[in-house]
Amino acid sequence: MNLPLPGRAPWLAWSFLLCATLLWPHAARAQAAPEPITVPGNSTDASDADDVDSDTPRRPRDNRAPVAPRFEIDMQAPDEAMRDFLLRHMEVQRYRELRNLDASELGRLLAQAPANVRELLATLGHFSPTVEVVPPPGLGDAVADTGNNERRATPSSLGTITVRVDPGPVTQVASVTVSFVGDIANAPEAEAQRADIRREAGLIAGLPFSQADWDRTKTVALRRLIAQRYPSGRVQNSLADIDSEAHQARLYIELDSGKAMRMGEVVVQGAERYDAITAERLVRLTGLTPGSDYDLEKLQDAQRRIAESGYYDSVFVYVEPTPDGETLPVMVQLRESKRQKVVIGIGGSTDNGARLSLEHTHNSVPGIGWRAVSKLRLERDDQLASTDWSSIPNDDGWRKIAGAQAAKQLDDFTTTTSQRLRVGQAQLGVEYDRSFYLQYDRALVTSTLLSAAAQEEAKSSISANYAWTRRRFDDLVFPHRGYGLAVELGIGYTLGTTRLPFARTSARWLTYWPLGAISRAADPAPGQPRDMSAPGRRTQLGRLALRVEGGAVVARDNAPIPDTQLFITGGDNTVRGYGLRDIGVTRADGSIGPGRYKGVVSLEWQRPIFNADQRSNWENAIFIDGGAIANKAGDLKPVWGVGTGIRYNSPVGALQLDLAYGLEVKRFRIHLNVGFTF
Template identity: 45%
Template structure:
């Protein structure tokens, strides 16, 4: 005996369930109150009715409003019992206030079929279902002189789901050019190797739907964008508890990228958009690859010049040279942004930023920003050229900053000129920089001599995270190398800094997996006289993203007068255990964290003394990145400190 299964019933949307229930309860309450008022008016003389109206109305309305026509007792193995009760039609209609005996009888007749359909979606095709009912929903309590209804009727449901169905055999049949295309050999093999519902696996409707869609995506995202499912069958043998699966896919013609067609560009030259698209790998003559189109679309958005961008293949054209269509909507030429914020490390923040996307006569982008924080005042400006054929831009930047760390105030100036190549996975920078910085203690009227330097730097950043906004796996590595010359004493120096951050699975055998978040950072400056290197080229530690439990830039080389100077050596290590929070058996967007941070700053390796912070945290996975709240204890400070931040950046 064989039969075809029906799709699983989707979860009823909460937005549609709760308003209906609330409305039903409200109508029941109003009806009960009206009935009680009428009975009280008929039973009592007018004066007594006026005197006792409130008490009688309250006593009658309460049981009527709370009246439930019947209640359900469902007996089944956990967690199947809660799932069935949540989706059963009986439960959804149970609270209707006007449900009568006729409607209940109809529901009881259709309940077995409803439950069988729900069980089939979970892989149970031979269940035993017993439904018993006691009591009547229209019965009155003979011992109650007020005429209130008796206890609601009881519907008792016993479910023995039986064995789970397993996949006995499966087939993926292909038709179209993919059958004979030598270039698609790996694609054909991957379809078979990546199939999830193999023999012996438990069969459910959701897994069957997911497997079909995964196979279709694997075929349509490379070479064959017009691929489609021509036939699919899940043939179920309920007596043997077996599923026989058959999926037929038609590839359609193979497509190659053709010329680029730009739509919506008015202010920018089409060549700029073509460069961004080609840098993503979309070249005429290449086989269609959906991932390359997605990368091109993301490059257009990341450029900051467009409010929206869509890159697609025109499948109505010749498959051998199908045009790639890039539709863009340009952002406004100028933008002024006023920002207000706060953080536990920096306190209140006010910023004013102006962006001009095409400076007249230069066609470069200009950005100017003023930012005021509790301990820092910063003014910077930058000019960036249009992107070239290899993805590089010319950059010019300048910055003025006044920064207070404890009792010390550092005033610095910085000029930078160079080139950069940006991307979501890989970034590179090559630039020359002028630094000048001086530190003073206003309370002691002591000011250090200003230090200045010229230096050349190379920066390289590689990101391999599964999600650049809310990463759960992967790693990132950033390296910076520099060589400079102090201007006062003409002393050469070298500077290096490295950062590494990774997310690794923890306790993978657990049914509720968690992860480790690891972070390492190190930096060093080699100089015969390190005091001559500007403070902006040396290192401080402490605060969110560094060593929690300590203030921002609090960890440095201690001064005899108080405070800390930047050091020539930096070491930071962090280990964090992140565990998702499960609610009703489902993974939520909340996570808990336990962490330990350690960091040290010194001028000599023998003077490195780690400052340790330990603590607990709470995370929320928002669309813009994780919202983090950490409570950390600085072991050396012997004090608690709260840290809050939003977003992920590496």
């Protein structure tokens, strides 16, 4: 039985009435046409309003004409560099193109301008300047600041603002004090690191103070700290104590090293085609062994060595923190190269003309797992086919090597055909490369000027050789300082009908000497730091490059030594001003051939080219080269070449274009070379 609830009907009526009252305005607006929407500064008609409520995007506002500057600034400073710096960083510059800037707002900005200019001059080491800001005519009286906070401004109109600046004497850096807290403060093994940090920081002592140099000094000090042992180091405190009366600045840096960090195990990620042990060995060969001190330079060297091994397209070596906070595992992320790769190249040189090359690489030869690189190079005068095989390096970095090559050289009327076989071991170290090997050489020289009966027989030999190379350049792509030395020693025996012993030795030396006293010779542009992280690398005086080469083959006069074991020079990378293999011993048919003794020397002055006091990647070189080849040491008489050239530091290496004059042949030659190798 259903009973009606008391009061149910009145509640339903009231609910219906309330809903109708709430929904009625929305229903009425839905029936009415939308009214235009008015945007301040822009009129919109009914059709525009339809666009606003529809799904189509609102039409863009009409493009306005470019804003003309609301005022100009006449900056009167002692030199153009300071003038440009102040104009570039003045706060009032931000408002030059503000559409609604009025005279009242400009007057307020000009009242603050002297203090702003004083702050900018302080970053350049001028702490007692006189700054006068003259408003546009009609805007008000001059706004001046002489250091006593007196300012006046009565704006009235816009126009040209005149700023007169007398920077006063520049503040000199009297001293730089570096103190340490944490493990580095007392660790005996960090003594050299502390000395390097203090020496680097002290380079700005005696120079004009600037905020850019001060910031740079702190950055370099921190970088030196975290590069070895203390990757979590930080600048705990720094202070620049300015004595405005004596115009001196005393600088203080406090470095907190934290705990010393040590290397952990090597963890390789991404090894699929090739055994991960290869990457692990290359890392350990750089000195990153478990328990060794953290060293950023060794991490970078490990990354470079793995990348140069040829097995990987990309390599990333880094450390990862651990809960104990003292051990840092070495993480190696790899992207492996394909097992086989073919590269086709087209190039050229001033010595040999156009060049076509074909290179095939097999990173894991079936059955033995060696790496094989085979090349074919075709040039106007030279043709070469070679193959070089090498095993995976062992724990000491030694690899077994084997190679073969066949070559053909054309020189005027002479053709030299040669073959070479080599087998041995090689080690690529951090600073040193070493190898020892047995080598078989065979060479046949024929001349179109001689009859068949007068042609020489092929000469051959077998020799045991040892090669040693040390590189100590600051940069292996763009070296600025350092040296390299390479020495080869060999003893052998000629083959054929006449068998006689011989000894062969050769050496190469290349060194770079920076000129000048670091970068103090030229002040940087205002607001720019001096380059103190690499003293002497970038100076106006540049650097000298000295190259010396020598070689000797000691044997009886009648020993039939193959031409490929003798010496010849001339060309792009030896004695400029002469063609490839133009300097040698005169043969019976008048052609030039190799000799038993060699001497080459080259002195080059490399100077950076500056544009508006800013050094570019372009350099100029002035050089003198000399070289001599003879069959007896006493007959060495050098011929000389002089010239000049242009260098461009491109991403692929230094591009070199030289114009040289051969004093012996009295001819000019152009020489082109790419990259730096030693």
